[in-house]
Amino acid sequence: MSLTANSIPAAEQSEARFGRPIFDDPSARALRRVGVLDVGSNSVRLVVFDGAARSPAYFYNEKIMCGLGRGLSETGRLNPEGRARALKAIARFQLLAQSMGTGPLTTAATAAVREAEDGLEFRDEVARETGVKIWIIDGEEEARLSAQGVLLGWPGSYGLVCDIGGSSMELAEIAGGRVGKRVTSPLGPLKLSDVKGGKKGRKAHIKNVLEGLANRLGPQEDRLFLVGGSWRAIARIDMERRGYALHVLHEYRMTARSVRATAEYIAQSDLDELRGRCGVSSARMALVPLAIEVLKEVVKTFRPRDIAISSYGIREGMLYEQMPQKLRDRDPLIEACRFAEVKDARLPGFGKTLYQFLYPLFKGASADRKRLIKAACLLHDVSWRAHPDYRAETCFDLATRANLGGISHQERVFLGLALLHRYRNSRQGTRFEEMYDLLPEKAQNEAEVVGKALRFAAMLWLEKDHEIGEIRYFPKKKHLELFLTKEALPLFGEVAEARLNSLASALGAQAQVRIKKTPKP
Template identity: 50%
Template sequence: MNARMNAQSNDRVAVIDVGSNSVRLVAFDGAARSPAYFFNEKVLAGLGAGLGQSGHLHPEGRRRAMAALRRFAALLERLRPARVMTIATAAVRDAADGPEFCAQVLAETGLELTVASGPEEGRLSAQGVLLGWPEAEGMVCDIGGASLELAQISGGQVLAAETAPLGPLPLMEFEGAPRALRQRIKRDMARLRSNFSGPVPRLFLVGGSWRAVARLDMARRNYPLHVLHEYERPTADILRIANWISHQEPAHLATLTDTSLERLRLLPTAALVLKQLLDALAPGTVAFSSYGIREGMLYEAMPPDVRALDPLIEACRYTESQNARFPGFGDALFDWLQNLFGDLPADDLRLMRAACLLHDTTWRAHPDYRADMCFEAVTRANMGGVDHAGRLFLAVANRARYKNDGSAVDDHPAIALLPAERVKLATSIGRAMRLGAMLGGAHPDTLPDTELQLKAGQLRLVLRGGAQELMGEVVERRLNGLNTALGLDLPAMLDIQAKD
């Protein structure tokens, strides 16, 4: 089986993650290069609450965790994944009764928990970041309920990983003045930082507490694109939001976000940690990752040839295979557009390929709403390997593929995040996709005898041999629409040629 077939495998992979604060079951729809979440459920059990003082798992947290794991075992019997992976992290690792808990889980559910070391936990979280950002450079910080892990990534590899007891649960139990707590966090963070050398161009934040920080920052900024993954901000901005959160009551934070109150109770303490983290690492920028330890375990299950694939392109290719009228046309359309756009930078060509693969995936929607539904679907899609500007570029291109009038896109608040010249380029690509799709009915076999040309400032559509039968009023109208989008002064031409 080749890499692409492996990348779109339908064999489900399940991961059970027993953390210090939450217990979660995630079932991925195959070990795909871009994760597809078939099932996702979590319980904020709080296993690690009070661990610093008692040395044992929290009794009520243990009861809730066991109840969740019994349910997860029953669900697995029905989901029947091809593979089940488990991991237990800091609370189970550090608690005196951790081995006893694992034995109870095995006896009552048949699930054998794999207890990860701190560095192993950090390595897996960093692999989750690499699943979404294959070329990521910098540091990954994963915060759980009881611990914090740092890992350094470069060249598609995890170079090193370390851990420290800097999760909010043990810090909230600290018996001392606030100043003493801050000093302790600073000392532990400095020790952690001493294990890594060099500057940090980018810091990737993993974990529920960090995602809650991102949600609050979005709410305070009225940020129009509500996608946590690859939300990126200057370090100074994240420092400001961390400082603000550290002085807020959880009840007030709850008025600004739908994050659970259980999570928000941890957030002011987590914000203290974040401030010291930013001070110690001094990263160039800060990015939030929705991918972490569970995705890192999925990444580990992938064959090397699948890991080498582009997560964005594979996600779009899979979407095309499931939803397009004629899967395979996206690649044909991309090739057809090379005469117009082949000189674009590699990053833009990558986005154009992704747009072509997605161009026909909302065709079942009502025609009156298809363009806007396409825009929303693309901006909110579960895709790795694309930042927010890239998402918007894809959304504008695919909306322009469905609708000639760009006013609705111009009015969308998220468009302000994309420079005007990028909107123009995406619109031009969308108009070209619109022409190609209409010309051949979105079937791969209809484009070989047609060609788009741009010579001496004039756009020309060449139809050879039997392709001349495809000529019609709608084709001419869409050719003229593309000409307008490209800003050309000369009128577009139809060139009908006899087939050699």
């Protein structure tokens, strides 16, 4: 198999994978340094996005707990103290955004402001005092934007998005990259605290509301995506209860059984002590006992096949709203890795050459596995500035904890192990060993092969798009052949030979090196 682009099937060379970086497109450049302001019932948050537009990094992220919706059910008005805090927060965020060069903030206000008697008055006061123009959205629009935020992280997903705020809870269907039916409800914890009849009264109220929502939405047996601070706090507690090793909330999975177990765990725990262990704020922790009552009933009502936590929601949905379709269609993981390579690698573009060179080793792999191998090729050199003694751990840390969309926890560990083996032969003796068990042993060994392939191929460093040679792999015969061009042959020194043998050993194969013949003119 030749080591040129023609050796890889057309689908493997697609523009969406290794074509011109989309972040160089004018439509994507327009989405750099975008500021989004979310004026919620419980908090006001500023997020400034930057980096690869399809998989943006959080350039700045600050939240202030204001409690605008506290007491709204009784008074019909925004909480006076919360209103004053929110105005100060927005004034601060506006100045920060100006200093960061975001342009006008995209600002949305949700349940509390839209329902309060003085909501419009507050909107006008904010505009007068700060210059920020607030877009007051209704419940269905809030559901749509939250669902679009989920699509930013999970392109093409199917399921039900459940976004809980302080005063409301929204549900939205997603299927094939589009948002379907949407509903809103008064099941936010701040409103539930005003329901009469104690826990028994709340349970009857929650059940009655959800039955109505289920009748409108119909069966929902795919994945349940949980969006919102209260759900994330519950996920943190679930992680702590389980002793889960990877403390990344996005893509964390739960089951109906774990929701019930965590509800019992919360009920039996001292909340102050629990919030300290889990890193949850006191204001958020006060809402958790009410939120878990809602979650138990949501799971019981809709019976999803599994449950996933989404760190992406309405703010990411407002960014997604501004994306052209060709940008939405891109793979968020590959786009983020391309951006990282261009920004941090010593030879940007060499990742594509590496993938083409190593493709024969993995031609039988699944499309999902090839996608991770591509990501590893793009990231193989972005941590070169780290001290040599810590590069392996730095790479693992980057892959498992970085802000990446479109990647599960198991895939994070696979990518992390591949990059770790890019810099060291053994994965034992690191501070990350407890995370390895999130991945089956077979997959751990496959990641080792990828890493050792990168470790070897990185020794044959020529210009990007330059032909190194070719690899032929015969898995049934356990035979690995390396054909080097005359130009690349001097690069094959003792260290490169040792790394080739290490790769062959990981494959359980024997390696042979040959000089590639130059075709006669």
